[in-house]
Amino acid sequence: MSLREPNAAPDPSRRRADAVGWLRSLFLDLTLPPEATDDDLRAAVANGRLLCALLRRLLPGALLDDAATDNVGRFRAAIQRMGVPTFSAYDLERGEMSAVVTCILALKDRFSSRLGEDHRSSSFLTRCESEGGRRNMEGKLQRVLTSPIMSEPYSPSFGGDAYSPSQVFQPKHGYSDLPGSKFSELMKSSSLENSPTQSLLGVVNSILDESIERKNGQIPYRIACLLRKVIVEIERRISTQAGHIRNQNNLIKAREEKYQSRIRVLEALAGGASGQIHGEKDKLEGKGQLVEDDMARLMQYEEDLVRLMKEKEDMVMLLKEKEDMIRLLKEKEDMVRLLKEDVGDLNNDKVQRLLKERDATVVRLTQEKEDMIRMLKEKEDIIRLMNDKEHMVDMKDVAVEDTQCTTDENKDRLLKEKDDVVVRLTKEKNEIVVQLTKEKEAMVRLLKEKEDIIRLMKEKEDRLNLAIHKIEDRKQAIDDDRDRLIKENNDALSKLTSEKAEIVKLLQEKENLIRLMKEKEDKSDLKKGYVEDTKHSTGEEADRSIKEKGEIIRLTKEKEDYRNTIMNLKQEFESLRSSYEERCKLLESKKEDVVKLVADKEMNDNIVLQLRQQLEATKKFHEAETKEKEDYRNINMKLKQEFESLRSSYEESSKLLESKKEDVVKLVTDKETNDNIILQLRQELEATKKLHEAETQQLETKAAKVNKEFEQRIKEIELMLEDSTKRRRELEESTESRIQFWKQKEIVVNKFVGLQVKNAQELRLSSVSVRLEIQNCQKRWFEELAGLGQNLKMVTSAAEKYHATLADNRKLFNEIQELKGNIRVYCRIRPFRPWEDEKSTSVEYIGENGELVLSNPTKKGKEAGKNFTFNKVFGPTATQDMVFNDIRPLIRSVLDGYNVCIFAYGQTGSGKTHTMMGPENATEKEWGVNYRALNDLFNISHDRRDTIKYELGVQMVEIYNEQIRDLLGTGGSQKNRDPEYHPAQWTCSS
Numbered sequence: 001m002s003l004r005e006p007n008a009a010p011d012p013s014r015r016r017a018d019a020v021g022w023l024r025s026l027f028l029d030l031t032l033p034p035e036a037t038d039d040d041l042r043a044a045v046a047n048g049r050l051l052c053a054l055l056r057r058l059l060p061g062a063l064l065d066d067a068a069t070d071n072v073g074r075f076r077a078a079i080q081r082m083g084v085p086t087f088s089a090y091d092l093e094r095g096e097m098s099a100v101v102t103c104i105l106a107l108k109d110r111f112s113s114r115l116g117e118d119h120r121s122s123s124f125l126t127r128c129e130s131e132g133g134r135r136n137m138e139g140k141l142q143r144v145l146t147s148p149i150m151s152e153p154y155s156p157s158f159g160g161d162a163y164s165p166s167q168v169f170q171p172k173h174g175y176s177d178l179p180g181s182k183f184s185e186l187m188k189s190s191s192l193e194n195s196p197t198q199s200l201l202g203v204v205n206s207i208l209d210e211s212i213e214r215k216n217g218q219i220p221y222r223i224a225c226l227l228r229k230v231i232v233e234i235e236r237r238i239s240t241q242a243g244h245i246r247n248q249n250n251l252i253k254a255r256e257e258k259y260q261s262r263i264r265v266l267e268a269l270a271g272g273a274s275g276q277i278h279g280e281k282d283k284l285e286g287k288g289q290l291v292e293d294d295m296a297r298l299m300q301y302e303e304d305l306v307r308l309m310k311e312k313e314d315m316v317m318l319l320k321e322k323e324d325m326i327r328l329l330k331e332k333e334d335m336v337r338l339l340k341e342d343v344g345d346l347n348n349d350k351v352q353r354l355l356k357e358r359d360a361t362v363v364r365l366t367q368e369k370e371d372m373i374r375m376l377k378e379k380e381d382i383i384r385l386m387n388d389k390e391h392m393v394d395m396k397d398v399a400v401e402d403t404q405c406t407t408d409e410n411k412d413r414l415l416k417e418k419d420d421v422v423v424r425l426t427k428e429k430n431e432i433v434v435q436l437t438k439e440k441e442a443m444v445r446l447l448k449e450k451e452d453i454i455r456l457m458k459e460k461e462d463r464l465n466l467a468i469h470k471i472e473d474r475k476q477a478i479d480d481d482r483d484r485l486i487k488e489n490n491d492a493l494s495k496l497t498s499e500k501a502e503i504v505k506l507l508q509e510k511e512n513l514i515r516l517m518k519e520k521e522d523k524s525d526l527k528k529g530y531v532e533d534t535k536h537s538t539g540e541e542a543d544r545s546i547k548e549k550g551e552i553i554r555l556t557k558e559k560e561d562y563r564n565t566i567m568n569l570k571q572e573f574e575s576l577r578s579s580y581e582e583r584c585k586l587l588e589s590k591k592e593d594v595v596k597l598v599a600d601k602e603m604n605d606n607i608v609l610q611l612r613q614q615l616e617a618t619k620k621f622h623e624a625e626t627k628e629k630e631d632y633r634n635i636n637m638k639l640k641q642e643f644e645s646l647r648s649s650y651e652e653s654s655k656l657l658e659s660k661k662e663d664v665v666k667l668v669t670d671k672e673t674n675d676n677i678i679l680q681l682r683q684e685l686e687a688t689k690k691l692h693e694a695e696t697q698q699l700e701t702k703a704a705k706v707n708k709e710f711e712q713r714i715k716e717i718e719l720m721l722e723d724s725t726k727r728r729r730e731l732e733e734s735t736e737s738r739i740q741f742w743k744q745k746e747i748v749v750n751k752f753v754g755l756q757v758k759n760a761q762e763l764r765l766s767s768v769s770v771r772l773e774i775q776n777c778q779k780r781w782f783e784e785l786a787g788l789g790q791n792l793k794m795v796t797s798a799a800e801k802y803h804a805t806l807a808d809n810r811k812l813f814n815e816i817q818e819l820k821g822n823i824r825v826y827c828r829i830r831p832f833r834p835w836e837d838e839k840s841t842s843v844e845y846i847g848e849n850g851e852l853v854l855s856n857p858t859k860k861g862k863e864a865g866k867n868f869t870f871n872k873v874f875g876p877t878a879t880q881d882m883v884f885n886d887i888r889p890l891i892r893s894v895l896d897g898y899n900v901c902i903f904a905y906g907q908t909g910s911g912k913t914h915t916m917m918g919p920e921n922a923t924e925k926e927w928g929v930n931y932r933a934l935n936d937l938f939n940i941s942h943d944r945r946d947t948i949k950y951e952l953g954v955q956m957v958e959i960y961n962e963q964i965r966d967l968l969g970t971g972g973s974q975k976n977r978d979p980e981y982h983p984a985q986w987t988c989s990s
Ligand SMILES: Nc1ncnc2c1ncn2[C@@H]1O[C@H](COP(=O)(O)OP(=O)(O)OP(=O)(O)O)[C@@H](O)[C@H]1O
Pocket: 829, 830, 831, 876, 906, 907, 908, 909, 910, 911, 912, 913, 914, 915, 919, 980, 981, 982
């Protein structure tokens, strides 16, 4: 056993340092968290941890640790926040306890008053503060300091007989002058156990007072031992009392809870019947709630449907507008065609371009129309799906609970799809608006071109009119020529006819002349014959015949003249004839020309007629076009106005643009880069498009699957609907029967409730009485706690001197050990075994103080008997408990930090194993030293678990033939172990 060096006489600085250390370790024991709150402190105080820690510090061997400083800081910070009077670090440094104690008491008082308001609270301090309220801290401290326990060493009412502990604890001349026998009486554990707590506290107080007054702070060793024993006993009592209070508290708590639960059960029974009756109602209301939820969802769907329908109508309107535009374009196309026919190759290129543009526009519009139709179809599909969904929701109303999850999922999916479609449609709508704007611009452009065309048409018309005028002039000229030619021809014909008539007349005259001449010739011939006849006859006749002959010669000459003239006339006739023929030929040729001209004229008339018709048609068209033109002009005016506004905005924007030209340049560069990015993005878009298409296909397949599932689900729901209708009927029937049953039950329950209410009232009365009892108990506890507080003060005052006393104690302990001897030897004499002869005993005398006299019958005289002295001798009748009682303080010393070794020695069969271990299959009563020591070790370490953490270890070794073997180790061989040998040795380290 190792002993500590006795300390020198404690000086004031040492005592102060010890006090500081003690306080620090006290606060360390509190184990407050870094951010200590009111609740933490309250819990610490309410659980008695603070008080326990304070008391624990009184125990010997407590370790002091400077690490408690943090806890001191936290503690002070927490109590400062609470407004409780605190202490300064300087107080601790000086070892001043009053400020600290005031603080702790104020804290206790604060929490006690708070906790006292809560009757259900079972905390330690709640019970102690049931009356009085908060008191002044200084007054309290004063009361504690001036308590009778502090002033009186013990209560004179204790004790009666000579061995009464009260008498023992009431020395006449102080403890220092106490005789040895009295002192050993005091040291007896039975005396301490039988003494009242106040006496023990009085002992501590008076010892300390005495040591301070008489011995200048020095305490004799044996008194220090006594003090230590007394403090251990006080600690034990406080801990057991705390345990009792805790148990009682738990018991009361359990009883209160039991009563509370019974009251609750009764109240529940009272309210349960109506609750059960209204249970079904609640369920129905729950279903109603579900239906309301579904109605809300349906309303949402309807709103969505209305919105979609509106969008659809807008789309239809747009389509109509597009169709109108297409119609207008067709009309325009017809117009252009007409113009094309009219104008011919005049503006062929332009018309071709326009036609191409028109074709492109028509194709684009057709595509847009197809897209719109496609979107409308999609919308219709969505609406159809939503209708289906609505239908399904209607169907699901019947089996809401089963299909709720799937409906929600589908709804979410549909809503998501709907949102996607709406977003897509909005995008497309925006695109369409942009396209329409572009088309409007194109229309404006087309109108301009149309105006150009109209202008050209006017020019063409003017030219046409000019040409018509020319043709008419030409026709007039041709008519004039023709008339002139006809006149000339007629003149020539009349002239020729008159000439012919003259010629014919001349010819007739010539012929008459010729005929006359012939007649004359004939007459001349006849006259010649007659003259010749008459010549012969008459001479006269000869003269006349000469005359007549002259006349004949003249006539012959005339005849020849006439002949020549005829010949000339014939020649002239022939020439006239030839000229006539030529003229006829000329006339015929002219006639042909005239015919041609007439044909031409007729053709020209036809052409003119056609041109007039065309002109009329053109005029009509022109009128229609003029109307359109006016419309267009109006539109144009509007457009111009818009254009003007746009122009003004454009000018403004152009100004802005000019100001931002540089930015634009930058933007252009950015645009180029963006174009590249867009190109890349387009490529990505195409890739995404492909992916999207693939996904669309997948989605379509999925949609088909989902449709199938929906169909199956609808079938299932139909079946479920049938089932549910059946169930509903059954439920209605069962509900009716249940209602009747519950009505009957209500009557029974009402009766039962009446009874139970009576019982509850009785129970309430009893609970009131229990509460009163509890309050009485609380009062008692408070009184006890008040006493404890007083004791605490006393203990505190004792604790101030504790460390000095502890040092003295250690010194005294060493002295006792020296006096007793570090090695104590006890002798135990085992009883005779059944087969042994009791008469052959050699034990002559067993003394109280360890004397043993043995007799040796074989020898005589002085050697016949032999005296031995041990620390104590246990006779054959000594029990295991009696043996261990003498060893027990050593076990406690082990836990106080001293080294102890206990071992048994003796010959074979002398009872070593019996003493150390006990018999085989020993009961608790028969346990040997080992069992009891270990039991004590565990119990004490368990009791001290809040303050000291012990580590217990066991080692088993065998010493045989001077060889040590570890019996618990794995290395040693177990072969040679003697089964008869039981090692009776153990060590314990703490
Ligand atoms: N105090 C006792 N009361 C009753 N019986 C006892 C007592 N002491 C010893 N015995 C009995 O005596 C016998 C021998 O005792 P034990 O085995 O303890 O001796 P031992 O000293 O351990 O012997 P060994 O050294 O051979 O192991 C046992 O049967 C035991 O029950």
